[in-house]
Amino acid sequence: MTATILLIEDNEKNRYLAAFILEKRGYRVLQAEDGQSGVALAHQLKPDLILLDIQLPGMDGYTVARQISGEPSLAHIPIVAVTSYAMPGDRESILAAGCRGYIEKPINPATFVGEVERHLPPHLHPGAQQP
Numbered sequence: 482m483t484a485t486i487l488l489i490e491d492n493e494k495n496r497y498l499a500a501f502i503l504e505k506r507g508y509r510v511l512q513a514e515d516g517q518s519g520v521a522l523a524h525q526l527k528p529d530l531i532l533l534d535i536q537l538p539g540m541d542g543y544t545v546a547r548q549i550s551g552e553p554s555l556a557h558i559p560i561v562a563v564t565s566y567a568m569p570g571d572r573e574s575i576l577a578a579g580c581r582g583y584i585e586k587p588i589n590p591a592t593f594v595g596e597v598e599r600h601l602p603p604h605l606h607p608g609a610q611q612p
């Protein structure tokens with residue numbers, strides 16, 4: 482079984498790089514370029530994990546995280562913020578909005594998969610033995 486990761490990111494270059502790295506590792510990657518379509522895709526396709534940019538046009542990442550984590554049918558899906566915010570308090574705000582963790586931008590291609598997989602159960606990692 483291939484785990485599905487939903488990537489919500491408005492910047493095309495960032496989206497392309499993250500999707501490329503994750504697909505190379507063996508994940509199925511769904512992409513949304515704004516918060517509203519990201520929330521809609523989460524409802525339709527129930528991904529195994531969501532990677533969420535915070536600075537998005539229209540609905541920002543905090544709102545996206547609150548909507549998804551507050552929806553009973555989606556609340557189990559881990560949401561990981563991917564953002565360049567580095568102000569004191571931002572991390573707390575991100576966690577308070579319902580994200581499980583935080584990956585700093587720009588992403589480091591050498592460590593990105595490992596950072597993502599900290600938030601995915603081992604049996605969903607590509608190549609894992611099925612129970």
Ligand code: MN
Pocket residue numbers: 490491492534535536537
């Ligand atoms: Mn952005």
